[in-house]
Amino acid sequence: MTDPTGKGVKTLGLKIGSELHAQFTLVAQLDGISLNDAALRAVELYVTTKRQEPDFAQRATAALEEIQREAEARAGAIQSLFGTDPAEVAEAKPQTTRGRKTAAAE
Structure with missing residues (x-):
């Protein structure tokens, strides 16, 4: 995935429980996206939500x-x-x- 800002990309490793991972995988599959794209969307949503506090x-x-x-x-x-x-x-x-x-x- 290319970075639109041109500043490079970072790798993020997550440790999540088996049950949450299974749910996350299923949701991503149902949406037809990769786990990487799903995680990126989750991070973007988190940042957007925090900015509104x-x-x-x-x-x-x-x-x-x-x-x-x-x-x-x-x-x-x-x-x-x-x-x-x-x-x-x-x-x-x-x-x-x-x-x-x-x-x-x-």
């Missing part, structure tokens, strides 16, 4: 803010480690060092 946007915003705080903390740690702006660290070329020869290698 009254507090979902608030929870998503809180999660985004937490991600931003963590990113800022990590950037600060890098900055303090190198004493410079993280962008400057990314642009800096790594220094190459030569190993010392040992008596056995000479």
Whole structure:
């Protein structure tokens, strides 16, 4: 199945009980679709349903803010480690060092 967003696809493994698997397989067969397509439809329905919950946007915003705080903390740690702006660290070329020869290698 191709991904319409062009961002690739991910594989998802599920462990489900035998009875639910049998029902899921039967429903997919009756609809004339593969288990993969049925699972994809179920995931899409779940996401759509969750988006409609009254507090979902608030929870998503809180999660985004937490991600931003963590990113800022990590950037600060890098900055303090190198004493410079993280962008400057990314642009800096790594220094190459030569190993010392040992008596056995000479």
